[in-house]
Amino acid sequence: MFMVERMVEPIFKRLVIIGIGLIGSSITRGARAYGGIADKIVICDTSPAALARAEELGLGDEYTSDPAKAVAGADGVILCAPVGTYAALAQAIAPHLAPGCVLSDVGSTKQSVMQDITPFVPANVAFVPAHPIAGTEFSGPDAGLADLFRGRWSLLTPPAGTAEAAIVKIETMWKILGAQTARMDAAHHDRVIAIVSHLPHLIAFTICGTADDLAGETRGEVLQFAASGFRDFTRIAASDPVMWRDIFLNNKDALLEMFARFSEDAQAMARAVRKGDADYIEDKINRSRKIRKSLIDIKQA
């Protein structure tokens, strides 16, 4: 009985995806592949090229560059644009959101997203911030994968008082897409993600620049002889510049705290190298291996 009902009644009648990049197009592909998420998918992007490509790929049922028009009559709206655009987007769509609509997002920084969006959310609309921890180094509507979220986490940071039914709708969507879900405080989320994702990206972007600054012949050889260590760093560093710029600026406090901790530890490692402290170095490397092993044990590596 439940199965039949679920197949007849997907979570959303009209689901709007605003921003059809890697994450947005993975949601639409997953919604098509697995079913049960939306009767009709409306794709909105302010980039004419991205919108045209989404239509060529047949990722949705309707296409528009106007967010206000897109959300009219929708019962689900998910912001999938870079987080720096959220405040303006929220202001633009707020007057057009239908009563009972569930508004969500996929931004990597949750405190800033809530600060930017919450003031505009009408009383009869539920706002359920979410962050799927998944990605590749590719971007744009072609980059999406129906199974991008499979086996990954999607973290929800609903403010106190958010309607439980609305939270469950967003959780159910992520579960259909193959993710596990967890609810947590936005500030806590931002610290955890600063160390596992934002700081590694800041470091990767930086070291590529450091290499690029080496003069003349050496720079060519850096590229030519790039060993495995550097290759992994450049893979991370190939991610979307505007998205990452916005993430850094919108998780400033947690990112700078984690950077300060990392800098202290890196200085200590450099000091051990300078002093020839073999035991210290070996101990630190051994700890890293243990963390790697823990990741493998819980299937996140």
Add this chain to the structure above:
Amino acid sequence: MFMVERMVEPIFKRLVIIGIGLIGSSITRGARAYGGIADKIVICDTSPAALARAEELGLGDEYTSDPAKAVAGADGVILCAPVGTYAALAQAIAPHLAPGCVLSDVGSTKQSVMQDITPFVPANVAFVPAHPIAGTEFSGPDAGLADLFRGRWSLLTPPAGTAEAAIVKIETMWKILGAQTARMDAAHHDRVIAIVSHLPHLIAFTICGTADDLAGETRGEVLQFAASGFRDFTRIAASDPVMWRDIFLNNKDALLEMFARFSEDAQAMARAVRKGDADYIEDKINRSRKIRKSLIDIKQA
């Protein structure tokens, strides 16, 4: 005629591999797979477990834990142990090296290797230092792959006056194993490799420790929600502790110079985040993407 002659006469009659880890066992596997490298392969390791496993895997023709015995009568010897062991190894084998033997190594640090080994090399033995830029995060005799070096570089840093015939033997071996070769000055090698390999490893080891230091609940969540950025870092950080400890200590000057450059750049990036300098951040990320693209263009990514 040349082909027949080459098949009848491999480069070495008796080739000794000292240290049967990832690199050593990849050389022996490649020698078997491609032919033309050695009539007989002698495997030497001071670890009884590694030696026994190499024999179980049938990686060589003879097995011994005694380096002095191993090199007797050999016309080729390649040191594949961690670079910290090279000075003692060179001292142990030097009196037993046959006239005309070619001695080589695979260490990641070339100035220290030359300082440690050169004083012991007899006048009638040629020393041809080499560094294959290849690897995985795995170690030990089981980790080797016949095609580990395919499409990679092997950098040779022969001192002035080294017999050309000896250099060509080592170059030919690496070419049979699928690598490209280049000759360069040892000091130059150490700077280039410091930025493409040694510093990325130091950073990866460090950030895993920084995460591990986060107290209590957060640490569990760091593991649980490890996003792609952190996963790549832990992959690098899973490498062999003793090997990397030795590399750091033996390329101290170049590594600390590159670390200082990186630290300056990372501080500048953190300052841009603190000040909200969006243009600076985006510019740095765009430069990283260009480096990534260059790596793909020259097939090193």
